[in-house]
Amino acid sequence: MNTDSFTSSLDAVFSPKSVAVIGASSTFGKWGQFILSNIMAGGFKGKIFPVNPKERVMYGLPVYAHITDVPEPVDLALITTPAKTVPGILEECGAKGVKGVVLITSGFSETDEAGKNLERHIADICRKENLTLVGPNTMGIICPYAGLFATGVHTRPRRGSVAFISQSGNLGNQLIHWAEQQGIGVSLFVGSGNEAMLSCTDYLVYLESDPHTSIILLYLESVGDGKHFLDVTRRINRKKPIVVLKGGRTEAGRTAAASHTGSMSGEDSVFRAACRQSGVLDVAVPSELLDLSAGFSSLPLPKGNRVGIVTLGGGWGVVTADECNQRGLAVPDIPESIIETIGKYLPPFWSKGNPVDLVGSRDLDVPIVAVEELLKWDGIDAVISLGIVGRRELVRLLIKSTRKVDSAATPAFLDQMETLSHNYEENYIARIVGLMEAYGKPIIGVTMARTDKGTVRPVDGKRYSGVFYESPEDAVNVLARMVAYQDFLERA
């Protein structure tokens, strides 16, 4: 199997000009309805051809009995019909000149011996008919740059640089939804399903040269050709960081994986050692995939492990400094000159050290001065900023109380306070993104509250984005992994 021939043909799958949904349905809750309504509501700009022999019109579109009835070319077919119908449909796809197929249908190698045979059979058909096959048993694909959202979960992340290949469709879909909630920009999602034709390694090779992708997430349970996978990841990881969550790290996980994908997932320790050697970022839990994708896609890499901490409260500074040290990051003493400059903005009894405790100051200039003074200094590689973004939530609560009890406070005045606090936050984000561009060092924010704005806060026209985790431990974890990756690049 020549990887390059497959991956070059993946453009038809991930950037199709026209799609057919075979098994399309307008019955609420059917897979054919999930997919068709998602593609349409997602605003796909190309042609959409529903295929279903029992219906004539669907959502205002003409429906075709067979793919061969479609009067125009079809790049990609998404198939949701039962497994036994698939061989015939694939042959029709071949006859029609379809280039790619996303086969949602399950009931193949994940079930029994007959399913395995059927899967081999359909892969043969696809090879013969020159069809590039994603799946079967996939939850679909998301291609924000093509405006194509073709999964069962109707989540539509904004365009960005994070690609995600998942051997579990469900886990992948839900993580992408979570990513959308966090404001993480996505270049591609693919549920690789049973990988009858294309393996996750093939998708990796495709992403290697995908101009939109700068970081790649993988959820794996098994890798067919382990050596090839490691060779490819080693090569790509130097250009685009690869973050891997490997299911089956333990006996219980391996047993579960065997019943899930039917594949043996091998020894975890060997896999992890190989990852470490390749500089691949292996993570233990799903939320880390998202945390790392937010940071790596939005921030410059730190050149070393020395962290400056700017906090609006002493306790948060303490726990953040603790986490830094626990994770191998230094929190160096800062020189007198910086203490003097920052001290001009603070009461005489401020902390006079790193962490810089701004003692609840409400002046926007103060945190910016503190962050910039730290960034300027060549003894600091990154800054963690605690509590500026997120404070708006608390101001909102105060305003709500004031509205309730203070009949003398005019609504206009309180609205103005809300606007000020909103603008303060937006302004702060714009300024720290500007500082990241100026100094090439990451600034990682922590909100210490749930906000409605998500983790990643893009700023128009800027290469980097603001990144604001809820907890200091998440910020420190991401920073520690970025330091390790930079370290790997330097050694490699």
Place this chain on the structure above:
Amino acid sequence: MNTDSFTSSLDAVFSPKSVAVIGASSTFGKWGQFILSNIMAGGFKGKIFPVNPKERVMYGLPVYAHITDVPEPVDLALITTPAKTVPGILEECGAKGVKGVVLITSGFSETDEAGKNLERHIADICRKENLTLVGPNTMGIICPYAGLFATGVHTRPRRGSVAFISQSGNLGNQLIHWAEQQGIGVSLFVGSGNEAMLSCTDYLVYLESDPHTSIILLYLESVGDGKHFLDVTRRINRKKPIVVLKGGRTEAGRTAAASHTGSMSGEDSVFRAACRQSGVLDVAVPSELLDLSAGFSSLPLPKGNRVGIVTLGGGWGVVTADECNQRGLAVPDIPESIIETIGKYLPPFWSKGNPVDLVGSRDLDVPIVAVEELLKWDGIDAVISLGIVGRRELVRLLIKSTRKVDSAATPAFLDQMETLSHNYEENYIARIVGLMEAYGKPIIGVTMARTDKGTVRPVDGKRYSGVFYESPEDAVNVLARMVAYQDFLERA
């Protein structure tokens, strides 16, 4: 210092019938306004007396020039005026017969030698005047059972059984806000501030006999009398689990803590070893305080470490099984009889093991049957349920798309789908809470998405609540800590 005499007097602080705010203000953004508007908007049912010599009326209440001018008894005074005014005000409080004082004002021992002396002085005055003093330099107190919300952050968690003593006001306030967002019920919050009179150990002793409190969270940077603290925690922890986050676990953290509270936080390893010996749950990061408080306050303790996993997707089952094993929890094979019973509800190719993969089933009975079959079996001590609660978010997205593209789908039908999915979720929660009461084993949920409902989902009239973490790793962590605590109780 006799602990019991102080703690018995704390009822006047935490359940006052009347409060005065000395330094009250109606100027938006002042501390005196934060506190007064919070107490009023929070619906405190007792008398509220603003004190400020420069104003006559505030939010419709008469304002008194001095506390001694108040014509009725005052249980609790909250003070926000500058440090130098505090000694005189405390003497007035004594003359008035005030019982307790929450001293928000900063500028005492956290600043310099003069501040230290002033703090000793005010503590002397309080002792002489029989005033129970919280603070100084505290961010206030929250007493949901008294309807008293007296902090700068206007967060008002529902009544519950989680008490939180924090040596950092800011960290404490924001964590309580977070707790509120997560639906965690609170019995008491106190920012202990500089602890001029009462230490966190004193508050612990108070909470030992507080009928509302069943779990106690502590954020500590230093403990004055370490032996006394450990004796008290050892005693209380057998009745009410104590969860401690200790700031200053590392050199960087200790340095930060020294500049924050001016106190040396001592060797972390010694402290942690002592905690372990006492069965106290020491945690590394703030979010763990919340996670554990949700679980311990809402779920029965597991009697052992054997976990049943019920999942709506194979991948989630795999990563959860991995996390269980990593954290010392077993995921045992389940007997044929259970496989048969559950199998009646599932397609023939289901996982037939633990994790039980429900393969996306939408029938409410199926997950309930699976969970109950596992709970019934004496080989299982706890169940983790993945993806039932939270799916509503995904249904909502699907309905939104359908509304957009399907002109034939009536709004009434789609509204009904939303209602069904809402009812399904509420019904599921009620039923698993019922199962917890019937079998006395915990069921921990995982949403795998951000929901608008929070972590804790109480059910009317029930002792236990539904608990739904976003990530499997959080659920597994809490379960592992509950198992360890139960283990400690059995050994103790």
